[in-house]
Amino acid sequence: MKAESRKRRNLCLAVTAALVIALVLIVVILAFTVFKPKRPVDIVDSITIQEMHVGLNVAKLVVDLNITLGIEVSIKNPNHFGFKYSESNALLNYRGQLVGEAPIPAGEISASGTEKINVSLTIMANRLLSNSQLFSDYVAGSLPLSTSITISGKVSILGLIHVNAVSASSCDFALSVANKTVEHKVCRYKTKLN
The missing domain is CATH 1.20.5 (Single alpha-helices involved in coiled-coils or other helix-helix interfaces)
Structure with missing residues (x-):
């Protein structure tokens, strides 16, 4: 038994x-x-001018400047699980020099979801005005600028496996001084999983 x-x-x-x-x-x-982790993708949907005042003081050969740009970014999570990302910054450069920065708060995107983020970038006039090429660009009627955004976070699979993911985008564009418009926007996107 x-x-x-x-x-x-x-x-x-x-x-x-x-x-x-x-x-x-x-x-x-x-x-x-x-359920293999996929890279999240951030795409710059639009760059618009929220405020723009550019003037020229011919006597002093100085450019008077106040520019705020609105950038709309879509972050797409193609995973079957949520993507949690940490705080980041949107950066604005003029001829390789940092002239603007705006925070992007931390957040979470649901499975197969997309989140739109609106960022306002105000140009730091003192940094821009110190660049010797600004006067010639103003006279030519176009200011070459670029933005860069990097989003870092984690995809958690069933709460057991955590995969780091980074998505980055950068856009080169020009601000038309006469038309007060954004022209010649060219964007590049990079993603990677760890």
């Missing part, structure tokens, strides 16, 4: 262990195939 009950107990333990191992294998296989 004892031998038979031991056999049943061992058989139950073996079947339970086999089921647990099979379940773990199925979860791991699904995590790396169907």
Whole structure:
């Protein structure tokens, strides 16, 4: 009687262990195939001028400047799980020199979701005015600028596996002084998983 009950107990333990191992294998296989982490993508939808005042003081050969840009960015999470990203910054450069910065608050994007973020970048006039090429660009009627945004975060698969993900975008464009418009926008996008 004892031998038979031991056999049943061992058989139950073996079947339970086999089921647990099979379940773990199925979860791991699904995590790396169907639910494989994908890179989030941030796309600059638009760059607009919210405020622009540019004037020229010919007597002093000085440009008077006040410019605020509105940038709309879409962050798309193609994963079957949420993407949580940390605080970041949108940067504005003029001929390689940082002339504006705006914070992007931390957030979370649901599975297969997209979040739109609006950022206002005000040009730091003192930094821009110190550049010797500003006067010639103003006379030519166009200010070459570029923005860069990097979003870093994690995709959590079933709360067990955490994958770091980074998405970056940069756009080169020109501000038309006469028309007060954004022209010649060219954007590049990079993503990577760790």
